[in-house]
Amino acid sequence: MTMRSRRETFTFKHPFRIKGIDRVLPPGAYEVITDEEMIEGLSFASFRRVATMIMVPAAAPRSSTMEMVSIGSVDLSDAQRIDASAPCD
Numbered sequence: 001m002t003m004r005s006r007r008e009t010f011t012f013k014h015p016f017r018i019k020g021i022d023r024v025l026p027p028g029a030y031e032v033i034t035d036e037e038m039i040e041g042l043s044f045a046s047f048r049r050v051a052t053m054i055m056v057p058a059a060a061p062r063s064s065t066m067e068m069v070s071i072g073s074v075d076l077s078d079a080q081r082i083d084a085s086a087p088c089d
Contacts, residue, residue, distance in 0.1 A: 002038035004047065007031060012079070014086045019075040023059060031055040032076065033068070049073060 011029045018025070032054050036047035052073045058065045 001040070003050075004036050004038075006034045006036065008034070010076070010080065012083045013088075014083050016079050016083055018054065018071050018079045020071050021056065021069055025056055034073070052076060 008031075009029050010032055012025070012027050014027055015024045016027070017023075032052065034049055035051040035053075037050050039046045039048055051070060053068045053070050054076070055066050055068055058067045
C-alpha cells in the first residue's frame with residue numbers, strides 16, 4: 001500500500017484547546033502531519049487520510065521539548081474556526 005505524509009503549519013492567534021490534549025496550548029505556529037494511503041483499484045490516484053498528528057510543546061516540566069499527539073482532523077478544524085472567530089484583543 002502506498003503511503004504519503006503531508007506537513008502543514010497552522011498558526012493560532014489565541015490560546016486554544018484540541019480534543020485529546022488535556023491542556024490549553026499557547027498561541028503560535030504548529031506543525032501538523034497528515035498520513036494518507038492510496039486507494040487501490042481506481043483509474044486515477046486518490047488518497048484517504050489515515051492519521052493526523054500535531055507537534056506541541058511537551059507538558060511541564062519538559063516544556064522545552066516537543067511531542068507529537070494524534071488528533072482528529074475535525075477537532076483541528078473546530079479549533080481553527082474557534083480561533084478565527086475569537087475577538088482580537
